[in-house]
Amino acid sequence: MMQIYNSLTRKKEEFKxxxxxxxxxxxxxxxxxxxxxxxxxxxxxxxxxxxxxLKYKGYEVKWIMNITDVGHLTDDNxxxxxxxxxxxxxxxxxxxxxxxxxxYYEELFMNDLKALKFTPAFxxxxxxxxxxxxxxxxxxxxxxGVVYETSDGVYFDISKFKDYGKLSGNSLEALQAGARVxxxxxxxxxxxxxxxxKLTGKNEAHIMKWESPWGTGFPGxxxxxxxxxxxxxxxxxxxxxxxxxxxxPHHESEIAQSETANGEKFVNYWMHKSRVVVNNEKMSKSLGxxxxxxxxxxxxxxxDAIRFTFLSAHYRSKLNFTEEQLKESQKAIDxxxxxxxxxxxxVISEKEAGxxxxxxxxxxxxxxxxxxxxxxxxxxxxxxxxIKTVRKKLDTGISQYEKDxxxxxxxxxxxxxxxxxxxxxxxKEFSGEEQNxxxxxxxxxxxxxSEKNWAEADRIRDELIKMGVKIADKK
Numbered sequence: 001m002m003q004i005y006n007s008l009t010r011k012k013e014e015f016k017x018x019x020x021x022x023x024x025x026x027x028x029x030x031x032x033x034x035x036x037x038x039x040x041x042x043x044x045x046x047x048x049x050x051x052x053x054l055k056y057k058g059y060e061v062k063w064i065m066n067i068t069d070v071g072h073l074t075d076d077n078x079x080x081x082x083x084x085x086x087x088x089x090x091x092x093x094x095x096x097x098x099x100x101x102x103x104y105y106e107e108l109f110m111n112d113l114k115a116l117k118f119t120p121a122f123x124x125x126x127x128x129x130x131x132x133x134x135x136x137x138x139x140x141x142x143x144x145g146v147v148y149e150t151s152d153g154v155y156f157d158i159s160k161f162k163d164y165g166k167l168s169g170n171s172l173e174a175l176q177a178g179a180r181v182x183x184x185x186x187x188x189x190x191x192x193x194x195x196x197x198k199l200t201g202k203n204e205a206h207i208m209k210w211e212s213p214w215g216t217g218f219p220g221x222x223x224x225x226x227x228x229x230x231x232x233x234x235x236x237x238x239x240x241x242x243x244x245x246x247x248x249p250h251h252e253s254e255i256a257q258s259e260t261a262n263g264e265k266f267v268n269y270w271m272h273k274s275r276v277v278v279n280n281e282k283m284s285k286s287l288g289x290x291x292x293x294x295x296x297x298x299x300x301x302x303x304d305a306i307r308f309t310f311l312s313a314h315y316r317s318k319l320n321f322t323e324e325q326l327k328e329s330q331k332a333i334d335x336x337x338x339x340x341x342x343x344x345x346x347v348i349s350e351k352e353a354g355x356x357x358x359x360x361x362x363x364x365x366x367x368x369x370x371x372x373x374x375x376x377x378x379x380x381x382x383x384x385x386x387i388k389t390v391r392k393k394l395d396t397g398i399s400q401y402e403k404d405x406x407x408x409x410x411x412x413x414x415x416x417x418x419x420x421x422x423x424x425x426x427x428k429e430f431s432g433e434e435q436n437x438x439x440x441x442x443x444x445x446x447x448x449x450s451e452k453n454w455a456e457a458d459r460i461r462d463e464l465i466k467m468g469v470k471i472a473d474k475k
Contacts, residue, residue, distance in 0.1 A: 001014055002370075006271075007270035007272045008167050008267070012373055015238075017238055022061075024234065024237045024239070025237070025241065026066075026229040027065040028243075031068040032087070034086075034105060035105060035292045036105075038296070042315075045118075049376075050239065050271065050374065051119055052418075056412075056416055063122050064121060064228070064229065065121045068221065068224060070208045070218055071127060071219050072087075072221045085098075085206060091207070098208055102128075112293040116303050116307045117418040123232060127224040130228050133227040134224060137195075137223060138195050141156065144260055147195055150187065151198070151200065152184070156193050158189065158192055159189060161259075167248070167252050175191045196217055196218075196219060196223075199215070203217070225250070226254050235258070236265055239267070241273075242273070243275070254266065255267070274316055305330040307417075308333055308417065335387075336387070339390075339391065340421070341424070343403055344403075344424050346394040346397065347395070347396070348403070349399055350399070352398070352401070355399075355406060361382075362385065366379045366413065383413065437467075438467065438469055442464070
């Protein structure tokens with residue numbers, strides 16, 4: 001039984017699909033005005049983990065991740081609907097057209113998805129290619145009497161949706177009591193949000209524009225996801241995922257639009273990734289801790305280490321992202337891969353060593369962890385325990401059947417992790433000069449360890465590893 005923490009109900013719930021054996025998932029994708037950073041990818045990797053585990057359990061998954069290429073204003077994380085379109089701001093800064101900006105950063109994003117070995121989504125719909133669907137939804141909202149037109153746009157009257165705030169706790173009453181937003185005298189309430197913006201006032205020179213019954217303009221950011229999720233997944237979704245910062249006002253506003261327009265519950269299970277901090281500080285360009293995937297790869301870290309770092313931490317726990325964590329993740333991956341090579345090279349015995357039972361125990365423990373709200377720490381503990389148990393049996397030998405059993409089990413788990421290497425490696429051959437140098441370094445390292453000079457021992461270890469020497473210190 002798979003249980004997921006539902007952000008809407010604030011408790012773990014058993015997953016019950018809308019359609020037996022199938023799962024519909026929508027993920028808020030990037031706004032392509034700049035390169036996505038590791039905090040963004042931590043949220044996307046949570047969704048990738050969900051998709052992969054559902055497939056592992058036999059579900060047919062339809063996953064949509066949108067591309068926001070219009071309408072996301074610089075102040076849209078509040079309810080002011082003010083500020084400049086992020087793509088148009090980037091266009092001015094980089095002296096490119098908005099379309100060039102969108103396609104350039106979308107391509108970089110797709111390259112990062114490939115580097116991090118994401119399972120491909122069913123579709124990555126662009127907002128600019130679904131404006132007709134957005135206009136249709138505004139018409140439906142207009143028919144329902146929940147939107148109104150002003151001189152600068154069309155706004156959703158949140159007082160008409162009594163459940164506004166049920167996801168985030170930001171009800172109209174709570175907003176009126178504490179929030180500060182820019183005053184727009186044409187709006188009935190300062191907290192009503194735009195579903196359509198007209199080319200007037202601050203938006204008079206907006207480059208990306210479409211004709212609509214309310215005049216030339218462009219869609220509101222919140223509307224985009226409601227319209228695209230409906231087109232590809234229907235009125236009700238099994239899962240909607242995103243970052244913790246998407247919860248309000250974006251997801252809250254999606255609920256209001258979709259449930260009013262469609263007359264159905266919008267999402268059964270909401271999942272939100274906790275924020276990522278870097279060295280215990282908020283990620284920010286001014287602090288110099290704003291990392292992109294390509295930044296980290298240029299520093300010498302592998303994409304697999306980046307992927308494993310985010311997967312190994314529970315998605316609802318705040319992650320303090322450090323380079324030390326990346327190094328530890330790489331060590332863990334190397335240990336997994338060394339284990340795979342050890343299995344390949346192990347002695348074949350005519351007698352079986354009880355590996356079948358070891359696999360059953362590890363599989364049960366792994367699934368128990370993953371079924372508990374994708375608890376990767378428990379799942380990984382089962383894998384570490386399995387490797388420790390099997391390694392003890394490799395010296396005396398396991399049967400060929402058991403070898404195949406172990407490798408196939410690791411491959412099955414890798415359908416979720418996607419960081420392991422199953423290519424059989426040939427042992428590196430060293431020249432006489434290299435062997436002499438290796439012996440010298442090992443002797444120096446043993447001396448440093450005996451003197452508890454750990455820094456020097458680690459330096460020599462790193463030099464040996466670069467030479468292709470495997471280091472296995474006995475505890």
